Amino acid sequence: MRSSARFRVSVVSKVKGHAQLKPLVLPPLARPDGMTTHDYAFNRLRQAIMVGAFRPGTSVTIRGLAEALESSPTPVREALRQLTSIGALQFLENRRIVVPHITPARFEELISLRIALESHAARRAVAHLSERQIAQIAAVDDSIETEIRAGDKVAALIANQAFHRLIYMANPDPVAMPLIESVWLQLGPILGIAMEHVTELYVIDRHREAIDALRRRDEDAVADAIAADIREGIGGFDQQAVARLLRLAA
Amino acid sequence: MRSSARFRVSVVSKVKGHAQLKPLVLPPLARPDGMTTHDYAFNRLRQAIMVGAFRPGTSVTIRGLAEALESSPTPVREALRQLTSIGALQFLENRRIVVPHITPARFEELISLRIALESHAARRAVAHLSERQIAQIAAVDDSIETEIRAGDKVAALIANQAFHRLIYMANPDPVAMPLIESVWLQLGPILGIAMEHVTELYVIDRHREAIDALRRRDEDAVADAIAADIREGIGGFDQQAVARLLRLAA
DNA sequence: AATCTCTTTTTGTGATCACATTTTCTGAAA
DNA sequence: TTTCAGAAAATGTGATCACAAAAAGAGATT
Numbered sequence: 001m002r003s004s005a006r007f008r009v010s011v012v013s014k015v016k017g018h019a020q021l022k023p024l025v026l027p028p029l030a031r032p033d034g035m036t037t038h039d040y041a042f043n044r045l046r047q048a049i050m051v052g053a054f055r056p057g058t059s060v061t062i063r064g065l066a067e068a069l070e071s072s073p074t075p076v077r078e079a080l081r082q083l084t085s086i087g088a089l090q091f092l093e094n095r096r097i098v099v100p101h102i103t104p105a106r107f108e109e110l111i112s113l114r115i116a117l118e119s120h121a122a123r124r125a126v127a128h129l130s131e132r133q134i135a136q137i138a139a140v141d142d143s144i145e146t147e148i149r150a151g152d153k154v155a156a157l158i159a160n161q162a163f164h165r166l167i168y169m170a171n172p173d174p175v176a177m178p179l180i181e182s183v184w185l186q187l188g189p190i191l192g193i194a195m196e197h198v199t200e201l202y203v204i205d206r207h208r209e210a211i212d213a214l215r216r217r218d219e220d221a222v223a224d225a226i227a228a229d230i231r232e233g234i235g236g237f238d239q240q241a242v243a244r245l246l247r248l249a250a
Numbered sequence: 251m252r253s254s255a256r257f258r259v260s261v262v263s264k265v266k267g268h269a270q271l272k273p274l275v276l277p278p279l280a281r282p283d284g285m286t287t288h289d290y291a292f293n294r295l296r297q298a299i300m301v302g303a304f305r306p307g308t309s310v311t312i313r314g315l316a317e318a319l320e321s322s323p324t325p326v327r328e329a330l331r332q333l334t335s336i337g338a339l340q341f342l343e344n345r346r347i348v349v350p351h352i353t354p355a356r357f358e359e360l361i362s363l364r365i366a367l368e369s370h371a372a373r374r375a376v377a378h379l380s381e382r383q384i385a386q387i388a389a390v391d392d393s394i395e396t397e398i399r400a401g402d403k404v405a406a407l408i409a410n411q412a413f414h415r416l417i418y419m420a421n422p423d424p425v426a427m428p429l430i431e432s433v434w435l436q437l438g439p440i441l442g443i444a445m446e447h448v449t450e451l452y453v454i455d456r457h458r459e460a461i462d463a464l465r466r467r468d469e470d471a472v473a474d475a476i477a478a479d480i481r482e483g484i485g486g487f488d489q490q491a492v493a494r495l496l497r498l499a500a
Numbered sequence: 501a502a503t504c505t506c507t508t509t510t511t512g513t514g515a516t517c518a519c520a521t522t523t524t525c526t527g528a529a530a
Numbered sequence: 531t532t533t534c535a536g537a538a539a540a541t542g543t544g545a546t547c548a549c550a551a552a553a554a555g556a557g558a559t560t
Contacts, residue, residue: 037543038543061511077513078331081331095513103423109425113426120363171359173353173356175359176363179433286513311541311542323542324515345522345541507554510552510553526535527535529533529534530532
């Protein structure tokens with residue numbers, strides 16, 4: 001097991017037509033022994049995008065990332081290609097690689113897709129959850145509150161994702177999970193903006209509702225709680241506030 | 251514009267522990283001018299998997315495909331990596347690349363996911379469909395019937411996908427489409443089995459129902475028709491028959 | 501200052517090669 | 531015939547290089 005330091009990565013960010021170099025921090029990520037370079041690059045970038053480390057419109061270069069990750073273009077390119085397949089990045093026709101822009105309409109589509117996918121996944125998971133797993137989920141929910149009160153937005157976000165993931169992954173064939181994560185990735189860059197402007201996170205009480213419903217094995221109630229949770233916000237970020245920010249950015 | 255011939259590709263197919271070489275046909279695909287080698291490989295393989303050209307468990311090699319596509323390992327590897335990202339292929343721990351196996355339970359999950367995703371996508375498309383687009387959809391539906399009567403299973407399948415795609419893509423932000431295609435890809439290999447064993451395709455009448463509902467702009471009715479269409483079968487293949495085949499294969 | 505043109509640099513693409521691991525093949529022993 | 535060990539072949543991985551296209555920069559002109 002080998003953990004890696006926090007790298008500084010130069011990304012080119014277009015501002016008013018001019019390209020300016022801007023230092024950016026890639027969150028660190030442990031690299032299990034035996035993991036291929038490509039896999040490491042993929043996971044590292046994926047996680048970075050998911051927690052909002054990149055702004056929409058940011059462009060990255062293969063060689064730049066290869067240098068930052070201390071490897072070569074080949075595995076990085078593979079990682080970037082995979083990330084485009086799941087909507088996290090976009091290869092433009094001029095061959096530039098950018099973090100996709102998000103319009104208010106697209107944002108709304110993504111949120112409604114999250115609701116459809118996740119309420120479905122939650123429903124399909126209910127029958128497979130043990131009491132012990134539910135207790136673990138409740139524990140993660142507590143940790144979200146802790147992080148929110150501590151003001152650590154990234155940690156709160158990651159814990160919130162863990163909360164949802166633990167529910168959906170109870171299904172022995174969690175075929176919806178990769179699709180859900182794809183949507184999370186596409187929403188990630190907005191979170192970066194939200195984290196800059198939203199100072200106050202709110203504690204999520206739909207989670208308690210969901211946990212209670214899980215204990216009762218009430219599929220409809222679980223699905224409803226998850227849907228409401230998503231509709232109201234993204235892990236402590238108020239949905240309406242985020243949408244407002246988005247309209248300003250556009 | 252340059253179209254390519256029909257290649258024979260050798261794939262290694264494990265049967266009862268023994269590996270045997272089996273010739274397989276990759277459906278041809280036009281290669282637009284300027285398309286990168288990687289993109290071409292990706293699209294070609296993707297389409298092949300989607301229409302059931304590969305059996306579950308089939309394993310492919312980078313060099314083998316590179317030779318078949320008359321290119322080199324690098325772009326092929328990128329294509330394969332992308333295909334794994336969307337669930338079409340799987341890199342095992344021993345580094346072999348295989349078409350994923352499908353259990354009856356996973357099949358059922360995928361079908362129910364299709365229903366959730368596609369009824370949602372259909373609903374979100376209704377408001378954006380013009381009369382002209384609906385007419386085009388009806389025309390594609392007619393072509394499905396034509397292909398079914400002609401007994402061309404692959405053509406019927408492709409036309410059926412076009413029918414669904416035309417509906418969902420009416421949404422100006424079709425964020426659900428890539429996810430839906432991911433599910434189609436995961437179901438593709440089963441279709442290859444189904445095409446071998448199912449001799450009789452049936453004509454789909456839920457499509458008429460969906461078209462009528464589209465004309466009335468009745469979102470609920472559209473969603474219901476699509477859900478029923480999927481529940482009953484996959485583009486002319488009876489769902490129960492496919493599930494039965496799957497249990498036999500396992 | 502703004503615009504245009506030409507040069508330089510950067511960047512994505514794809515082929516090739518070396519390396520380590522895995523698989524397959526070969527042949528001897530049980 | 532089966533089993534096992536060692537050799538040979540095949541395969542995924544990642545670094546490097548040459549090439550073409552795109553972007554950035556420099557300098558002259560308006």
